[in-house]
Amino acid sequence: LYQLLKGNLEGIKITDEDKKNLNVTEASRYISEQLRSTGYTVKIIRANGSEWGYTEIQNKIMQYEAQGYEIHSLYIDYLNIANKVGCNTGPAGEEIRDLFRRLKNFTNARAISLVTPHQLSTEALELKKQGKRDMVRQMSSVSPYDGSKRLSQEPELEIFIDIVEDSGTSFQVFARGKHRGQND
Numbered sequence: 641l642y643q644l645l646k647g648n649l650e651g652i653k654i655t656d657e658d659k660k661n662l663n664v665t666e667a668s669r670y671i672s673e674q675l676r677s678t679g680y681t682v683k684i685i686r687a688n689g690s691e692w693g694y695t696e697i698q699n700k701i702m703q704y705e706a707q708g709y710e711i712h713s714l715y716i717d718y719l720n721i722a723n724k725v726g727c728n729t730g731p732a733g734e735e736i737r738d739l740f741r742r743l744k745n746f747t748n749a750r751a752i753s754l755v756t757p758h759q760l761s762t763e764a765l766e767l768k769k770q771g772k773r774d775m776v777r778q779m780s781s782v783s784p785y786d787g788s789k790r791l792s793q794e795p796e797l798e799i800f801i802d803i804v805e806d807s808g809t810s811f812q813v814f815a816r817g818k819h820r821g822q823n824d
Contacts, residue, residue, distance in 0.1 A: 642654065645671060645675075689718075689721035689723065693725050695725075697716070705750075712752065716754070718757055719739065719756040719758070727739050727742065732787075733789060733791065737793070737794060740791060741794050758786065759785075761787075762786075764784040768802070773804050773806075777815050792818070795818060797820070798817030798818045799814060
């Protein structure tokens, strides 16, 4: 956030060397001040995935709402590491799918955008190993998610990202998968 805000608001490029010498307290203060000036507050919570599941996440959201916050988006760095206590069990991966479904239904009802990455299945990674340069476009032909063949039923929007090398230069490529209810 610091790097993005400095670049977009002040035109200052933050280098890797700058990041190494960054004063975390100063950067946090800068981020908070800049976002507060636009009416936004960012809350970053570091939680142990073994202890936090969907109920703890939902309770934290309800706590902030009770304090008067209007929550627009929730970013979870890898939801799949959350504990699955209370989730339905069944065929392989059912508890993963249920975890995503429960949190998606909770956030959708509140108009909160939920964003989380998820790793690819071995079938999807096999496309990469085969040297498929357009792997991200081919995700719809396989069950792309690790741990659950039916997890693809849950996301409202999928964005696939890969690094492709061409003539010694690396490019980051994106492809949009499913996008429910929206036109291009």
